[in-house]
Amino acid sequence: MAIKSFNRTRSEVDTIVEQFLNDGMSTDIIPDSDNSRSIGSSSNRLSEIHSANLYGTAHYADIVFQEKKCDICGEKFESGDKVQLIVNKVVDEGSEDDGSYMVPVHVNCDGE
Numbered sequence: 001m002a003i004k005s006f007n008r009t010r011s012e013v014d015t016i017v018e019q020f021l022n023d024g025m026s027t028d029i030i031p032d033s034d035n036s037r038s039i040g041s042s043s044n045r046l047s048e049i050h051s052a053n054l055y056g057t058a059h060y061a062d063i064v065f066q067e068k069k070c071d072i073c074g075e076k077f078e079s080g081d082k083v084q085l086i087v088n089k090v091v092d093e094g095s096e097d098d099g100s101y102m103v104p105v106h107v108n109c110d111g112e
């Protein structure tokens with residue numbers, strides 16, 4: 001979608017953009033140069049981002065795993081537990097989802 005006229009009011013442009021976003025995008029969002037644009041800001045953050053894959057570097061973030069229980073002992077994790085990661089799966093290069101997949105387990109967990 002291209003906005004071809006600059007004779008529109010801000011409200012009209014907002015309506016066009018809102019319709020575009022609500023109807024679903026049929027194109028990629030690509031900035032005009034590498035590492036140059038942001039979505040949101042430190043004072044106006046997005047509440048959630050959902051994606052199949054997320055690439056890049058995470059700053060100022062907690063790491064959240066889907067697993068709520070230790071894969072060795074089966075006990076539910078609690079605040080303050082020390083954990084380590086075990087490799088669950090390795091996907092070789094050449095696949096879109098290549099990399100090492102890991103799950104948390106208690107440090108030195110013996111399964112009892």
Ligand SMILES: [Zn+2]
Pocket residue numbers: 070071072073074075105106109110111
């Ligand atoms: Zn455990």
